[in-house]
Amino acid sequence: xxxxxxxxxxxxxxxxxxxxxxxxxxxxxxxxxxxxxxxxxxxxxxxxxxxxxxxxxxxxxxxxxxxxxxxxxxxxxxxxxxxxxxxxxxxxxxxxxxxxxxxxxxxxxxxxxxxxxxxxxxxxxxxxxxxxxxxxxxxxxxxxxxxxxxxxxxxxxxxxxxxxxxxxxxxxxxxxxxxxxxxxxxxxxxxxxxxxxxxxxxxxxxxxxxxxxxxxxxxxxxxxxxxxxxxxxxxxxxxxxxxxxxxxxxxxxxxxxxxxxxxxxxxxxxxxxxxxxxxxxxxxxxxxxxxxxxxxxxxxxxxxxxxxxxxxxxxxxxxxxxxxxxxxxxxxxxxxxxxxxxxxxxxxxxxxxxxxxxxxxxxxxxxxxxxxxxxxxxxxxxxxxxxxxxxxxxxxxxxxxxxxxxxxxxxxxxxxxxxxxxxxxxxxxxxxxxxxxxxxxxxxxxxxxxxxxxxxxxxxxxxxxxxxxxxxxxxxxxxxxxxxxxxxxxxxxxxxxxxxxxxxxxxxxxxxxxxxxxxxxxxxxxxxxxxxxxxxxx
Ligand code: ZN
Ligand code: CU
Numbered sequence: 001x002x003x004x005x006x007x008x009x010x011x012x013x014x015x016x017x018x019x020x021x022x023x024x025x026x027x028x029x030x031x032x033x034x035x036x037x038x039x040x041x042x043x044x045x046x047x048x049x050x051x052x053x054x055x056x057x058x059x060x061x062x063x064x065x066x067x068x069x070x071x072x073x074x075x076x077x078x079x080x081x082x083x084x085x086x087x088x089x090x091x092x093x094x095x096x097x098x099x100x101x102x103x104x105x106x107x108x109x110x111x112x113x114x115x116x117x118x119x120x121x122x123x124x125x126x127x128x129x130x131x132x133x134x135x136x137x138x139x140x141x142x143x144x145x146x147x148x149x150x151x152x153x154x155x156x157x158x159x160x161x162x163x164x165x166x167x168x169x170x171x172x173x174x175x176x177x178x179x180x181x182x183x184x185x186x187x188x189x190x191x192x193x194x195x196x197x198x199x200x201x202x203x204x205x206x207x208x209x210x211x212x213x214x215x216x217x218x219x220x221x222x223x224x225x226x227x228x229x230x231x232x233x234x235x236x237x238x239x240x241x242x243x244x245x246x247x248x249x250x251x252x253x254x255x256x257x258x259x260x261x262x263x264x265x266x267x268x269x270x271x272x273x274x275x276x277x278x279x280x281x282x283x284x285x286x287x288x289x290x291x292x293x294x295x296x297x298x299x300x301x302x303x304x305x306x307x308x309x310x311x312x313x314x315x316x317x318x319x320x321x322x323x324x325x326x327x328x329x330x331x332x333x334x335x336x337x338x339x340x341x342x343x344x345x346x347x348x349x350x351x352x353x354x355x356x357x358x359x360x361x362x363x364x365x366x367x368x369x370x371x372x373x374x375x376x377x378x379x380x381x382x383x384x385x386x387x388x389x390x391x392x393x394x395x396x397x398x399x400x401x402x403x404x405x406x407x408x409x410x411x412x413x414x415x416x417x418x419x420x421x422x423x424x425x426x427x428x429x430x431x432x433x434x435x436x437x438x439x440x441x442x443x444x445x446x447x448x449x450x451x452x453x454x455x456x457x458x459x460x461x462x463x464x465x466x467x468x469x470x471x472x473x474x475x476x477x478x479x480x481x482x483x484x485x486x487x488x489x490x491x492x493x494x495x496x497x498x499x500x501x502x503x504x505x506x507x508x509x510x511x512x513x514x515x516x517x518x519x520x521x522x523x524x525x526x527x528x529x530x531x532x533x534x535x536x537x538x
Contacts, residue, residue, distance in 0.1 A: 007032045007047040008518060011489065014053035018479040019060040019464035021457050029058055031485040034518040038481055049520075053489050056512060059460045060477050061096025061150070061486035062440050063467035066259055066292050066421025070100040070107045070154065071122070071130030073146050075428065085505045086426040088527055089437035090150065092507040094488035095422075096516050097151040097536060099471055102259060102423070103230040104199030106157035108133040109184040110164025118163055121315060124395045125302070127359075127427035132160075136188035140535040148533035149521040150514075151486070153471065155197040155228055156188045158216060159205035168315035170207045178215055185219045192537025194471050195225040197259070200232035200241070201344045202305055203312040210244055217252035225538070226288075226470065227254035233344040235265035235403075241344075242275055246282060246289075255288035257470060260423050261412050264299065264403035265349025272408040276415050283417060290470050292421035293412040295442045297404040298501075300358055300425055300433035303390055303397035306347050308335040316395040323387045333383045350403050352382040356501075359398040359430025360389060367431050368502070371399075398425065400433055400501065413443070414453055419466045434504040438497030441508035445496035456492060472538035485518035 007030035016038065017024040028039040030047065039045060072086055090098060100106070105125060110118055110132060118132045133139040136154065143152055165180050166173055173181065185196060196216055199205045217227040227249060231241035242258070249256035258279075263271035282289050304312060304319065311332055312319050322328040339345050347355065353372035360366055366374060375382040389397050412418050420443055424436030440463060448459040468477025475484045488511065495510030507525065514522035517532035 005045045007037070007045060008049070009515070010045055010047035010050045011053050011058055011487070012050060013041070014056045014058040014489065016479055017057050017059045017457055017460045019460055019477050021461035021465065023457060024057065029479060029487070031515070031518045034485050036479060036481065036483045036485050038479060051489065051513060055491065055493075056489050057456070057492050058479065058487060058489050060464040060479055060483070061488050061514065061516065062094045062463040063097045063099070063471070063473065063477055064090060064095045064422050064424070064439075065099045065419055065467045065471060066102050066294075066423050067098045067100045068102060068105065068423070068425040069098050069152070070105070071126035071128065072426040073148050074130045074142065075126070075128030086428065086436070088149070089426065089505050089507070090422070090424065091514060091527070092511060092522055092525065093437065093440040094490060094511045094514050095150060095440065096486035096488070096514065097153060097473065097476065099153045099155065099194060101155035101157050101193070102197050102228065104157045104159035104197055104202055104205040106154055106160045106197070107131065108139045109135045109156065109161060109188050111180070114164050114167065117167065121163065121168065124316060127396065127429065135184070136191040136193040140192070140537070143535050147531035149527070149531055150516050150533045151536050152533065153194045153473070153536040153538060155195045156185050156193045158196060158198040158208065158213065159202055161185060161216070162204050162208060168204045168312070170203070170310060170313035172209060173212055178212060182215060182219050185216055189220065189223040189225055194538045195228050196220040196254070197228040197230070199230040201230060201234070203309050206232070206309045206343070210248060213248050214251045217248050217254040221252050221254035225254075225472065226257045227252065228257040228259055230259045232342070234262050234268070235344050235346070235349040236267040237344070238263050238268050238271055239274060239278070242278065246287070249287065249289070258289075258291035260299070260421065261291040261293055261418065262299070262404055263408050265346070267349055269405045269408065272411040276411060279415070279417065290417045290419065290466075291412070291415070292419045293409070294421060294423045294435045294439055295409060295413060295447055296433070296435055297406055297409055298400050298402045298433065299404070300398060300400045300423070303386055303399050304395055306336070306355065306386060306399070307332055308340050309343055319395065320391060323391050329383065329387055332387075333381070336383065346401055346403065350401065354402045356400045356402070357397065358400045358432055359427060360393050361396060361429045362393055363389070364430070398427060398430060398432070410447070410453055413447055419462045419470065431501065432504050434497070434499035434501060437505045438499035438508060441495050441511060442497035444490070444492070445510070449492065449495070473536060485515060487515040489513040
């Protein structure tokens, strides 16, 4: 620490919204050696850099609790100002920490003998050569060798863990395999991974029964880390899926965090009126239970997730063979039309007219169009269109699914235990979901300032202090003496998202300065040269 009154950087004249939910108050903020000091307004102090922030809000840097940014800085040389739009989209929103490894998908852990097979799958899911690592330490070492503007933490993805031991197969784990999975999970958690995530609608996660997940969540519980889940169903059977998660939390003793809570598809619209009171009741009964949410009525995932789980058994090579077989394709068509017990059938719950193409690298001309439109224009069946695309693209097709209603999104946003997570999928090419570039300013501008759904303090709390508490990020998510100097300075009168489905990476308005570890990484809304980002352990 330098002597009192002398700082590396001083922010003058702002309203400090400190991330705890407490009312904003005028204060100056000093940064020295990467730590904060909060000063009464106008207190004499010196620093080589002084930011005049009159009329601005200073808040803790936003913590994006739900990303799929595991590999983007490993494939994109985004460390040059002006380059790497995908890498910068998050930072330009004010996000100073990203938590990846969500929905059961991370870049570790795996047995050494499985690494080669898995690198193909990760290339498909992450859109480039990102590597796959035996444990969190290997993942952290690779990331630490790449300059980055903001911090990164990662959960352990159950789908990756399962594929890393059993392969991409539709069968229960043997007791020995489950022991191996528990040991790999235990190692990565002890190295500093932030918790366990599942994606129980996705293969291979969906091949696991409840007992397998209980055994793994118990390992997370021993580390005092949360069980984070993309529920087995977010559509017509969302309430049953929530109860499965509650059972897993109860039997394992782990804290429960429900990812991107939604009730999607026409049969589940309005169902947050039941799931949220249920969550509130469980919390009142003492359960440590939280969720996150993104502020849009559309989701995004891969086209292959529209097919029944058995279609993906054996990974992409097996899927490609089934897609080429007319009888198997007919079975898929029937499964989508009639449903399969235990499977969230997105198309059956909505229709192909709600599924649009976000990214098909070899067919950029169809990006933005729905599968139903493509089928009608070619006088083809939508399942055949989807099958043809998956085959031609080697499985690499990202979709946007317009599956929710506004009323549900607002109800979840307003829930006092719901934090904000973008669920951003930064994958090169195409038109990704705008949430990767717009989530935080959209909550602050549209939902807080314009609609009055949340106070400014509550909105900031959901992006900072609440997130840090859930994921064990000590000394972050708050503006107070001694906290890490991760900060965002924004204009509360103009902050707004500009990213749209047509132009998904447009940077926001009103996010002025972003500071990571005491260094300015965004200045006047533009990337600055410093790369202070690190891999965070919890
Ligand atoms: Zn998910
Ligand atoms: Cu996700």
